[in-house]
Amino acid sequence: MxxxxxxxxxxxxxxxxxxxxxxxxxxxxxxxxxxxxxxxxxxxxxxxxxxxxxxxxxxxxxxxxxxxxxxxxxxxxxxxxxxxxxxxxxxxxxxxxxxxxxxxxxxxxxxxxxxxxxxxxxxxxxxxxxxxxxxxxxxxxxxGAQNNNFRIALNAERDLAQLAAKPGTENLKWFTILGNPPLREAFQTALGLPSGFAGINLDQQLAVIKAKTRAAFGSDTISQFTDPTKVEKLVRTYLVRAEIAGQSQSSYAGSIALQLLSAGRR
CATH class of the missing domain: 1.10.3700.10 (AGR C 984p-like)
Structure with missing residues (x-):
């Protein structure tokens, strides 16, 4: 089992x-x-x-x-x-x-x-x-089999702290995040970026995500996430926004289903 x-x-x-x-x-x-x-x-x-x-x-x-x-x-x-x-x-x-x-x-x-x-x-x-x-x-x-949002949050807690502590330029660390699907999802959702964000030019992605991070955390560096309180803030924001998005999708799906049922009774 x-x-x-x-x-x-x-x-x-x-x-x-x-x-x-x-x-x-x-x-x-x-x-x-x-x-x-x-x-x-x-x-x-x-x-x-x-x-x-x-x-x-x-x-x-x-x-x-x-x-x-x-x-x-x-x-x-x-x-x-x-x-x-x-x-x-x-x-x-x-x-x-x-x-x-x-x-x-x-x-x-x-x-x-x-x-x-x-x-x-x-x-x-x-x-x-x-x-x-x-x-x-x-x-x-x-x-993740029960709650994929929690899986992404667990991944972010571990990988983000490790990445923040590594040597290397800040841009290299950002490109690592953009190339790591769970970390990208955590940042993208927490920062309120749209689902089509991944489709724009990579340099534009870098500029946008750094600007959004600076506005939300006071700095656009990945090194700041050696601070556990900042990791916790990112995870908390991600989970809240992910749940709101999930509830919105469920409400929309329920509305469509109700419309279809109503149409079928006419």
Missing amino acids: SFSPILPFSGYSGWAFLKRTMANQQTAQQNTASAKREEAYFRANIGKINSAAELVDDRRLLSVALTAFGLEGDLKNKAFIRKVLEDGTLNPASLANRLANKQYHQLSAAFGFGDLGVPRNKISDFADQIISQYNSRSFETAV
């Missing part, structure tokens, strides 16, 4: 409940028989893998690896994932460097098949790192 988190409320009150109970709920998930089986299999076998081809041919190992980077939807795309892994990240022309979604870059860099003489899965603590990420992402997936 798959794990199903307890989420009795939606909106910000539901988020507050999730945060209060999350540690216990994560422990419960990790103690399920299926989670323990997958962890044991990964620990026992990942060090034996010598190439990207071997990894993609082992569905159980690949499932854990992809889930750890939020890419579980690509489990059937074996040729594509193999190419991402084999190309590595050091060559600017590699597939991982050309893809907008930078989770592929993180996956390829983590394994190092295309960059290193000896892949990183041979390192003693590699399994610990991937399993930790897998447990976190698996919990988010289970949450």
